[in-house]
Each structure stands twice: as C-alpha cells, then as structure tokens.
Amino acid sequence: MRDQPPVNNKTPPVVLIVDDDDHMRSALRRLFFSEGLQVEMYASGQALLDEARFDRPGCLLLDVKMPGMNGLEVQALLNERAVDIPTIFLTGASDVPIAVAAMRAGAVDFLEKPYENDQLVARVRQAIERHLLQRNDSAERAEISKRMSSLTPREREVLELVVAGQTSKEIARVLGASHRTIEIHRNHLMEKTGAQSLADLIRIRLSDSSGQ
Numbered sequence: 001m002r003d004q005p006p007v008n009n010k011t012p013p014v015v016l017i018v019d020d021d022d023h024m025r026s027a028l029r030r031l032f033f034s035e036g037l038q039v040e041m042y043a044s045g046q047a048l049l050d051e052a053r054f055d056r057p058g059c060l061l062l063d064v065k066m067p068g069m070n071g072l073e074v075q076a077l078l079n080e081r082a083v084d085i086p087t088i089f090l091t092g093a094s095d096v097p098i099a100v101a102a103m104r105a106g107a108v109d110f111l112e113k114p115y116e117n118d119q120l121v122a123r124v125r126q127a128i129e130r131h132l133l134q135r136n137d138s139a140e141r142a143e144i145s146k147r148m149s150s151l152t153p154r155e156r157e158v159l160e161l162v163v164a165g166q167t168s169k170e171i172a173r174v175l176g177a178s179h180r181t182i183e184i185h186r187n188h189l190m191e192k193t194g195a196q197s198l199a200d201l202i203r204i205r206l207s208d209s210s211g212q
Helices: 020-036 045-051 071-078 093-104 119-147 153-163 168-175 179-193 198-207
Strands: 014-018 038-042 056-063 087-091 109-112
Touching: 014 020, 014 045, 014 109, 014 153, 020 087, 038 045, 038 071, 038 168, 045 071, 056 071, 087 093, 087 119, 093 109, 109 119, 119 168, 119 179, 119 198, 153 168, 153 179, 153 198, 179 198
Parallel strands: 014 038, 014 056, 056 087, 087 109
Antiparallel strands: none
C-alpha cells in the first residue's frame, strides 16, 4: 500500500470528475465552475490514478460504468493507496445495487442520473466540508502526538498522575520527589504540550491517539 501525503487544507478544494463521456464532463465542469469550485476532469479511472494529486481537500465524482476500469475498481485501488477523499458515485437507475456496494466500501453518497444540479452541488459541498473537518481533526491529532512524544519518561509519569486527579504534593509522595520538582515537571508539561490550563492539559492527554 502506498502512503499518501497529508492533505493541505490551505489549498482550495477541488472537485475531481471521472467520466468517459465528454459531454458529461463538460457539463459538470461548467456547473461547478459556475459555483466557484475548482474542477479537474479525467476520462478514465487510470488517468485519475496516474495524474491526480490527493494531498488537497475536495471530492471525487466517479461514474460507475466506464470502459476498462469501472468505478468500483477505481475505488478499490484508491482504498489500497489509503486515499480517503470522499467519493460520490454517479449511477444509472439499474446501477443502484452497485452503488450500494460502493458505499459499503467507503463511498459517501451516490446520485442517479439524471440528477438535479442543485442537489449535486449541495452534496458535493457537504462532502468537501466533511473532508475539511476530517483533515483538521487528523492534523490536530498529529500535532498532539508530536507534542506528547517530546515528553520525558518522568514527565509522562507526572502527566498520568495529573490526569488521575492527584495534586502536586500527592504526586511527589508517589514518585519520591520534592514538591518543587513536581511543579517544575508540571510547568514543562504545560510548555511542551501547549496547554493553557489544567483542563486543557487533560484534554490534550485524552486526545492523544498514541495512548502514551
């Protein structure tokens, strides 16, 4: 599995469109341009896999039935590459069972053709917003893990006892250290984690996905 670079939320969101129908791609491009969204178009799933950048927030519009690689196959390869861009499938009425399978594999939505333009734009915007929120959460978790990794073993011990609700005097007795030493450790904890208060320090510890 190939790791993907982290999404940069500072770049504008992009709508990636994969459809083998030239007219459909052109119509979708006009629609999203008119809504102020950036668009990139691909005539096949292979072109998407070869050329698209997935380090940006956005949404993927993926046709189910295409010559060569179909939509489900494209989705499977994206999953193998750990690409987590929200995917909306565009389907014909007879393709609904396929679309259900796609959602079980991680797609966020599907729309039957013909669809209402307003409905499509609304669902794409919802998917983009979801992607931005997910990536913001992911970035925050990564930053917390980075801060936690800077703690010394003794600082980690102090932190666990702080989270358990013990006072500095109680922690000093447990660890066999002076009250002043524990206060120094607590100050280092605040500095290294960026916590602004005791409650903030506890929140950061509880948010640490590493569990360390």
